[in-house]
Amino acid sequence: MLELRQLKAFVAIAEEGYITRAAERLGMQQPPLTRMLQSLEAELGVVLMERLPRGVRPTTAGLALLDEAREILAQADRIAEVVRRAARGERGRLAIGFTSSAALHPFVPSVLRRFRETFVGVTVVLEEAGTGELLDALIHEKLDAAFIRSPLSATQSLQDKPILVEPMLLALPTDHPLAIDPGSPLPLSALATESFVLYRRRVGLGLYDAILVACREAGFSPQVVQEAPRMTATLSLVAAGLGVSIVPASMQRLRGDGIVYRELTECRSLVAPLHLATRIDDGSAMLQRFKEMVVTAASTEADHG
DSSP: OOOHHHHHHHHHHHHHSSHHHHHHHHTSOHHHHHHHHHHHHHHHTSOOEEEOSSSEEEOHHHHHHHHHHHHHHHHHHHHHHHHHHHHTTSSEEEEEEEOHHHHHSTHHHHHHHHHHHHOTTEEEEEEEOOHHHHHHHHHTTSOSEEEESSOOOSOSSEEEEEEEEEEEEEEEETTSGGGSOTTSOEEGGGGTTOEEEEEOGGGOHHHHHHHHHHHHHTTOOOEEEEEESSHHHHHHHHHTTSOBEEEEGGGGGGOOTTEEEEOEESOTTOEEEEEEEEETTOOOHHHHHHHHHHHHHHHHHHHHO
């Protein structure tokens, strides 16, 4: 079976025209290079080099081998570079998940776009789902990372990195009495008698619980009349007049008809966080590069904020 070192030696001899020069080029002595050429000729059963009074030149068979050898060596170099790029995290596949509300924050699509532009050899696969589904996909290695809205509860296999926080706003139907003056902040306590539509608790523990705590601190327990499976569905129910809701400020980007947003006061602790969840044991270079880019982008945004 032909070996790459034999082909490399043959190409050097053919290009130099002298075995001594080829040996210098390869950093070896002439006798072992001559034996390597003889071994290759014996293995193929043909004469590859015509011996001249001064130097050598490829025979017809040698010229045929020269073209193939150059292509094989070039392919081997390409394969080696592919492997090295994968080891550096510059090539491969990265599966990223996000909740519907996380996707609406401009930070998420921005950092994803920047990563894809920087590491063009990496195929980025995206998936939108609820927090519970995303965490399950992480645990079962169907995702490499996920943008979620709440910190993780105790788990042995996952970890999360706080990325940023944003304020939360009141979302209410356009025909609601409190929608008359959307430009002025509204005390949270003014919602004591309102019906609430919230993001389903089992998939949105952090935001759901934060809203309940803030309302209680404002002196009332919210009357939750409807829970929605997705944040976007929550807004649809608000627009339909089923009640009011409290959502991350970035949800305004949906620009849905029938909804007015108002700032809230008396609830400084009521904010929507964004976390990046990953597996604890995933040390791949590609994921590390993604995490580093996310953290750097978040730091830059915080500085400009």
